Amino acid sequence: MSLPEKGNPPSIPDSVKASADNVSAEVFSLSASVAEMEAMAKKLRRHIITMIGKAGSGHPGGSLSSVEILTALYFKVMRHKPSDHQWADRDRFILSKGHAAPLLYATLAECGYLPVAELATLRQMDSRLQGHTDRTITPGVEMSAGALGQGLSFGLGAALAGRLNGQDYRVYVLLGDGECDEGQVWEAAMASTHFKIDSLVAIVDNNGQQIDGWNRDVMNLDPFPGKWRAFGWEVIEVDGHDLTQLIQAFGEAEKVKGQPTVIIAHTIKGKGVSFMENNPDFHGKAPNAIEVEIALKELE
Amino acid sequence: METAVSVREAYGRTLLELGMENPDIVVLDADLSRSTMTRFFARQFPERFFDCGIAEQNMVGVAAGLAASGKIPFASTFAVFVPGRCFDQVRMSIAQPQLNVKLVTSHGGISVGEDGTSHQSIEDLALIGSLPGFNVIVPADAIETVQAVKAAAESYGPFYIRLCRPKVAPVFGEDYRFKLGKAATMRQGGDATIIAIGLMVKEALEAAQNLEREGIYCRVLNMSTLKPIDEAAIIKAAAETGAIVTAEEHLEHGGLGSAVARMVSQNQPVPMVLVALKDTYAKSGKPAELLERYGLTAKDIEQGVRSAIKRK
Ligand SMILES: Cc1ncc(C[n+]2csc(CCOP(=O)(O)OP(=O)(O)O)c2C)c(N)n1
Numbered sequence A: 001m002s003l004p005e006k007g008n009p010p011s012i013p014d015s016v017k018a019s020a021d022n023v024s025a026e027v028f029s030l031s032a033s034v035a036e037m038e039a040m041a042k043k044l045r046r047h048i049i050t051m052i053g054k055a056g057s058g059h060p061g062g063s064l065s066s067v068e069i070l071t072a073l074y075f076k077v078m079r080h081k082p083s084d085h086q087w088a089d090r091d092r093f094i095l096s097k098g099h100a101a102p103l104l105y106a107t108l109a110e111c112g113y114l115p116v117a118e119l120a121t122l123r124q125m126d127s128r129l130q131g132h133t134d135r136t137i138t139p140g141v142e143m144s145a146g147a148l149g150q151g152l153s154f155g156l157g158a159a160l161a162g163r164l165n166g167q168d169y170r171v172y173v174l175l176g177d178g179e180c181d182e183g184q185v186w187e188a189a190m191a192s193t194h195f196k197i198d199s200l201v202a203i204v205d206n207n208g209q210q211i212d213g214w215n216r217d218v219m220n221l222d223p224f225p226g227k228w229r230a231f232g233w234e235v236i237e238v239d240g241h242d243l244t245q246l247i248q249a250f251g252e253a254e255k256v257k258g259q260p261t262v263i264i265a266h267t268i269k270g271k272g273v274s275f276m277e278n279n280p281d282f283h284g285k286a287p288n289a290i291e292v293e294i295a296l297k298e299l300e
Numbered sequence B: 001m002e003t004a005v006s007v008r009e010a011y012g013r014t015l016l017e018l019g020m021e022n023p024d025i026v027v028l029d030a031d032l033s034r035s036t037m038t039r040f041f042a043r044q045f046p047e048r049f050f051d052c053g054i055a056e057q058n059m060v061g062v063a064a065g066l067a068a069s070g071k072i073p074f075a076s077t078f079a080v081f082v083p084g085r086c087f088d089q090v091r092m093s094i095a096q097p098q099l100n101v102k103l104v105t106s107h108g109g110i111s112v113g114e115d116g117t118s119h120q121s122i123e124d125l126a127l128i129g130s131l132p133g134f135n136v137i138v139p140a141d142a143i144e145t146v147q148a149v150k151a152a153a154e155s156y157g158p159f160y161i162r163l164c165r166p167k168v169a170p171v172f173g174e175d176y177r178f179k180l181g182k183a184a185t186m187r188q189g190g191d192a193t194i195i196a197i198g199l200m201v202k203e204a205l206e207a208a209q210n211l212e213r214e215g216i217y218c219r220v221l222n223m224s225t226l227k228p229i230d231e232a233a234i235i236k237a238a239a240e241t242g243a244i245v246t247a248e249e250h251l252e253h254g255g256l257g258s259a260v261a262r263m264v265s266q267n268q269p270v271p272m273v274l275v276a277l278k279d280t281y282a283k284s285g286k287p288a289e290l291l292e293r294y295g296l297t298a299k300d301i302e303q304g305v306r307s308a309i310k311r312k
Helices: A014-018 A034-055 A060-064 A067-077 A098-111 A116-121 A151-165 A183-194 A224-230 A243-255 A289-298 B007-021 B039-044 B056-068 B084-095 B124-129 B142-154 B200-213 B231-241 B256-267 B287-293 B298-310
Strands: A092-095 A171-176 A200-206 A234-239 A261-266 B025-029 B049-051 B072-078 B102-106 B135-137 B159-162 B184-187 B192-196 B218-222 B225-227 B244-251 B272-277
Touching: A034 A060, A034 A067, A034 A098, A034 A116, A034 A243, A034 A289, A060 A098, A067 A092, A067 A098, A067 A171, A067 A243, A092 A098, A092 A151, A098 A116, A151 A171, A151 A183, A151 A200, A224 A234, A224 A261, A234 A243, A243 A261, B007 B025, B007 B039, B007 B102, B007 B142, B025 B039, B025 B056, B039 B049, B056 B072, B056 B084, B072 B142, B084 B124, B102 B142, B124 B135, B124 B159, B124 B225, B124 B244, B124 B256, B135 B142, B142 B159, B184 B200, B192 B200, B192 B231, B192 B256, B192 B298, B200 B218, B200 B244, B200 B298, B218 B231, B225 B256, B231 B244, B231 B256, B244 B256, B244 B298, B256 B272, B272 B298
Parallel strands: A092 A171, A171 A200, A200 A261, A234 A261, B025 B049, B025 B072, B072 B102, B102 B159, B135 B159, B192 B218, B192 B244, B244 B272
Antiparallel strands: B135 B225, B184 B218
């Protein structure tokens, strides 16, 4: 099997190409334009709303806030092959904030790892799309998650293995800002610098909220960029809904040598749906049928 | 059937009541006060409420420090995170020094449902039950929850109280009196004994009722205090009914069934069947679907009783 270089569109399995509702093939390309990616972001948001609405439970807020981050990674930045999710040289994406699973599933489906039609099975009995990510059953899911705070350690391990093997893949770990309350995140941050690993990039979805309210009221993280710097990380801050800024930041991170990079992405929880934006009620609550309808209209 | 009541809300309201009576009651949470319902207390007594953020290990340590200085801390989160995530903190900071910390967790068992494997606590009773001196309670309904929480507040020492996510139909009347370390006899019978905890008490009662139609009369014990367990009630049940079935929303390793088997095998060996999860993790699904798939329903208990009796 020939290995695609960065910049080549990964091949899409025939089974998925044939699926009638998979209209993503023409959009999905690693040379996608920003406009195409913006359209994809909107599509992913619609999937998130439809999936969680149908499931009747799930976490819309933190899925919607990370949409552009995953769009940039999966449709531009990462080297990966939907036809072979275990390809040894793939760049790794690790969803540490496992409750954003619907976004990851939608992205994987639009890339061709899963049939888009399968998204409708989210959280149902015997579905491959579990409430929180499960690496044992979902193709493309690198790590089982759900208990917060563990992904950066896992990402460091994956990056260390790459270095030992002489592989050049990169590892991207998506964290929530609330998740950074966990001590383990900082243990991993310290260790990553100690081991001088530069293939590891942490992205923090800095939407300012957790469950009990705003981060600053529940557990203040300030000075947040300063903490990462003190732990020896290169820090890049971007508007997490601006694809151009995100793509540029990932490019800059690749140039950083001898230390890990964190991209602090300033985002809005519930982004794209007016009544979910900055509304803690939609952290872990499904929209009802009427709310689904309104949300989808807003995302047309 | 009587309408189901939230055990979590019962906990939240009881905390509020305790807070009004006793200024030494303090409450900690780890960014889940909406789910554990500690927020009733938080609103009324903000100065005695400490949201530790998503940092459970720290919360356990802070609770231990508060207890060592005379406070009565109630610390809450999901059962997967305490004791799961902080086992050593619970062990060294609370169990070994026998500090007066009350860990009350919600979302125990697989009835958590759609959130899936990572959120389903099926090992917590084994972990916490292994710690010397820990009192462990799994209430069967909201009425028992209120009383268990009050009993924990009144008795010195470490407590673990495990609550579930779904609302549960009451199995007790308002006149019920919870006694720490004492099983409650829910039903008399001489052919076998069903010993259950939590959600499974309701299933046990249903099973006993169904079996009666076949002429099998079961004693039903609610063993809400898993530790210290009511040894006398277990030995008596073994001696008088000659067969025991246990039922719990937990792995069969280290939970209720294991504890009962320990008593029975050493004192009054009789055939036993453990209705529990069999060395497996569950997945996403509706609570009722999961309980059925993983063999935790009245039907499974009935099956267990028939097979235990056959081996008498
Ligand atoms: C260890 C752990 N503690 C608690 C939870 C419950 N929980 C799920 S999501 C969440 C809030 C997460 O906030 P954040 O990381 O900021 O995510 P976002 O706002 O992006 O959804 C909490 C407390 C958990 N999943 N894991």
